[in-house]
Amino acid sequence: MVDDVTSQCSSTEYDRVLSTKDCFLFFTSKKLLENINRPNDGIDRHHIYHIDNTYKINTNRFPMVVFGQSDISGQFHLVCLAITSHESEQDFKRFYETLCSLCNMINTSFKPDYIAQVGCLASLNAINVFQNKPLIVMCYFHVLKNVKEFSRKLTKNNFDMVLSDIKELNYSKNFFEYEVNKHNI
Numbered sequence: 001m002v003d004d005v006t007s008q009c010s011s012t013e014y015d016r017v018l019s020t021k022d023c024f025l026f027f028t029s030k031k032l033l034e035n036i037n038r039p040n041d042g043i044d045r046h047h048i049y050h051i052d053n054t055y056k057i058n059t060n061r062f063p064m065v066v067f068g069q070s071d072i073s074g075q076f077h078l079v080c081l082a083i084t085s086h087e088s089e090q091d092f093k094r095f096y097e098t099l100c101s102l103c104n105m106i107n108t109s110f111k112p113d114y115i116a117q118v119g120c121l122a123s124l125n126a127i128n129v130f131q132n133k134p135l136i137v138m139c140y141f142h143v144l145k146n147v148k149e150f151s152r153k154l155t156k157n158n159f160d161m162v163l164s165d166i167k168e169l170n171y172s173k174n175f176f177e178y179e180v181n182k183h184n185i
Contacts, residue, residue, distance in 0.1 A: 023062055026098050028080035035069055035077040036110050050116045063087055065095055092126030118142050140170055
């Protein structure tokens with residue numbers, strides 16, 4: 001009997017969310033928000049933030065948005081998570097507005113210079129919530145995925161050369177090395 005009631009409640013809530021087609025849950029803590037302005041070893045004054053979605057990890061299969069910052073050693077430092085029912089521009093704006101609002105509440109400055117993300121127009125257009133318009137860079141995984149997808153017409157030798165050049169640029173240790181590598185390519 002109890003199982004039937006629990007099942008009905010869950011089903012009713014699930015039906016309500018699906019019928020309104022709007023779900024937004026935001027998760028963070030003051031400690032996680034402190035990762036917004038982590039020291040970056042004095043090597044570069046710019047912080048690189050990352051946003052990505054993962055799927056199929058909750059019962060409703062809503063996208064989970066993961067947001068954090070990486071440091072020079074490649075470590076990822078989580079800032080927040082969100083579950084949303086869609087991946088629309090409005091959902092990403094809501095995500096960024098919530099994050100900015102929470103940062104303001106705890107007097108933490110959040111003015112991203114760079115955000116690494118997938119090549120999705122919805123998340124790209126959502127950066128309009130920031131006054132300082134961060135530079136959007138495509139995450140390395142999606143760069144490789146897109147190159148592989150669009151380079152099918154290249155010969156194997158040319159394809160390998162393109163991948164080698166991308167890796168060379170990606171693994172540059174600083175901006176100067178990146179510019180040298182770019183010039184040599």
